Amino acid sequence: MKWWMYKCNSRNLPHQRAYGDWRDFFDMGKEQHWGTTDWIPALADLNVGDLIIAYQTNRNELAGLAKVTQTSQKDGYIYLKPLESINVRVRPLKKANPNIASIQALQPGPIKTIYPISDTDARQLLKAARSTYRIISTRPNQKHENRKSGACSPGGGFGNGENNAEVESAAIEFVKQYYYQEGWDVDSVERDRCGFDLRCKKNKCVLEVEVKGVKGTTKECIITAGEVSHAANSPKSVVCVVNAATSDAPKLSIYTGKEFFKKFTLDPIQFRARLKS
16 A cells, blocks of 8 residues: 545646546545546556545645546546545644655655555645544554464564564554555554454444455465354454565455355364373
8 A cells, every 4th residue: 555645726727637526526425446557657556545645735735545446557547535525724734843844755846646645645634624533543663562373474484583573563454454545443452462353343343353464465374263163153354365465566355254164175284282180
């Protein structure tokens, strides 16, 4: 997942190849195409899941936040889903905060439409604009501590503890981001050792989500006896497998508990040895 600032101007001046008003997009409140590579070739760089900070240049306005739902590869158009309408002037934010004033995408210079923006800059800008949309990093700097021994392998084998912790942490954060963006409230329960990692709630629906991260492309991971028991017995159980978890393009597969046991074979790799009495 990457961040972009997507600038629009609604004045339809002679030099503009394309024009538009972000308020029209957010007022519609639904997924729609917003721009084509025929007019803006840089839109080809956007991928599904990328987050868009919508900026209206003729009003100096941070219009809102959107998510890429379909790339331009299919029909030349980029499709976006509105996440939050913000409508805050950026100039006062730059004046009040030198860090925001230094964001490269907000600097004067040659006119462009699409600007890459770092995770840190995007968050700082949205925080200053009082965004209420819940966003978490998919690449945390700190690893989870005191985690259970359920981390998955870098590929088909089993990696060292440090690599496993990094892969697992990245996978959990990626799945959190996925459910947040789909409108779920997400609580981390990894430390409770209850057989799953995340409790997700939307309206009256509750999911108990176990996350498995894999560094490579093979769907093969370690799962504990407690996690197996929970997946087998809880109707709320969901197992999320994230392949290429530490890459720039993780791939998420979601299974109900029943689907997991149909799709996967469980092989014992450890035994507990007790002294006979």
